[in-house]
Amino acid sequence: MAYQVIIPAAGQGKRMGAGKNKLLLELNNIPILIHTLRVFEEDELCEGIILAISPQDEAEFRLLLKQHKVKKVLDLVRGGQERQDSIYNALKTVKTDGIILVHDAARPFILKENIHRLLDTAQETGAAIIGVPAKDTMKTVRDHMVMATVERSSLWAVQTPQAFRFSVLYKAYEQAEMDSFIGTDDASLVERISHPVTIIEGDYDNIKLTTREDLFFAEAIVKKRQGSF
Secondary structure (H helix, E strand, O other): OEEEEEOOOOOOOOOEEEEEEEEEEEEEEOOOOOOOOHHOOOOHHHHHHEEEEEEHHHHHHHHHHHHOOOOOEEEEOOHHHHHHHHHHHHOOOOOOOOEEOOOOOOOOOHHHHHHHHHHHHHHHHHHEEEEEOOOOOOEEEEEOEEEEEOOHHEEEEEEOEEEHHHHHHHHHHHHHHOOOOOOOOOOHHHHHHHOEEEEEEEEOOOOOOOOHHHHHHHHHHHHHHOOOO
């Protein structure tokens, strides 16, 4: 089934310390943003991409889209102060009642087959996210003191994309706006309106590039996928 995807790309990426939008940094001589967009550009089920951006990046982003022949971007909307504001701005431009994905622009390694599995689940349940089981021992800590060891088998590290029926996600964002609530991800807003959220297992390569160290892992993933690692 077809879908549209919202990609918030307005963050400044201060933890990356790049001095510019981290999405403009290159992996294998291609900007991170383009790596991410190509996943959806090349997916036959993707009907369109909505990018939420900072006005200061608009000219450069438009140039990149043209240079790399990215044709599925339907709109560039103004990003907000918070990621949640950016996505809400994008949701207001959506012209479909179908499935909407929200994906981090700094996650360039999502696999098409996992997107399709996520779509199937969201079509059935209305809300689906992707993640991986926690591998490390997890502890509750307060003021650097261990309070408890948490049962790891029930813990997952959540990734994107997250997929929802448009009506479900829009209702969740409307309610969050009314309540002045800022969530940790899109699913947390949907959970607040008591809609069940299903999780499917993805893969550990689907990392978010947040710090300089992440770029080393990203380069290794690129080499692995090229068969040279």
